[in-house]
Amino acid sequence: MSYIKALGYIGIGAQDLDAWEDFAGDILGLHVTRGRDADDVETLFLRMDARHHRIAVRAGDDTLSYVGWEVATEEDLDAQVRDLESAGVAVKEDPHLADLRGVRRLVRFADPAGFQLELFYGAVTVSCAFVSPTGVRFVTRDGKGNDLGVGHIVLVSSVVDEMVAFYRQILGFKVSDYITFKPLVLTFTHVNPRHHSLAFGPAPDGRKPFIDHFMLEVDSIDGVGRALDRVRAKEISLTATLGRHTNDEMLSFYMKSPSGIGVEYGTAGKLIDDETWTITNWDAAQFWGHDRNHTH
Ligand SMILES: [Fe+2]
16 A cells, blocks of 8 residues: 655755855755754744745755655555565654654654655644745645645665665655666656656665765746746756656756755656556656766
8 A cells, every 4th residue: 555645855964054045046946944943953944835845954964864654544654664564664653753853743763775764643733824035936735636745866875776665665765767867867756746756776785875866946038037047047067957857757957966966947847647647667867958977
């Protein structure tokens, strides 16, 4: 069974919170609230829709700290926990962490690469309207009311087969498609109509698992183009030029966040209808653009 509905939130560590505050607001167009979390650690709460926040940037090492996967109901949370436990995964309910994240209930566990995952339901949703400082609108729902979540993340590890099996067999993720640059294979998976919420890439043995990038989607080409202008004006490091992906058809560019984690900023991502979807194996990641060598 699959209970997970969306990539609900992510947590990032950052050494330079000031740089992150500017980057999140001025470049990404997120609404930033700077404060302290319930553990009294300085934190940026980044808002992109009705949720109190979707991304938390907490003072600490530059890394992906946790990934929050959302289920719709308490019953689904309990059912997913039973599936995890019967597969031998150690799961811990954590009321303090639930408080910290602003969700009604939360359990935590690790995936085969060691990323901290949190399964939750009942996120805090705010009554006042979201207003972006740059005027963008983020795509976190589709036109039919499906929750599409934050965007997507790409996790790189030397245990891709175990990762893909874990997410498919225990957490109910569905394969969207593959991109093969021989011998390298990227595997894309979805939990809602967004083409992928999670993709997997291979790392050489011995390399610590890491997040390659997270993606945020806005609702217009102009939103992407204006962000690209700001990236150039503020001398943010552009890591791939504007381009169009093959598999999800996202029109996007890539940049480096102050934590070193990549950020893809795009629009017009494809939606999947499981009734009609057929898995393909693309021979390239882009139709055009996304040049990683000539970014200046
Ligand atoms: Fe991406």
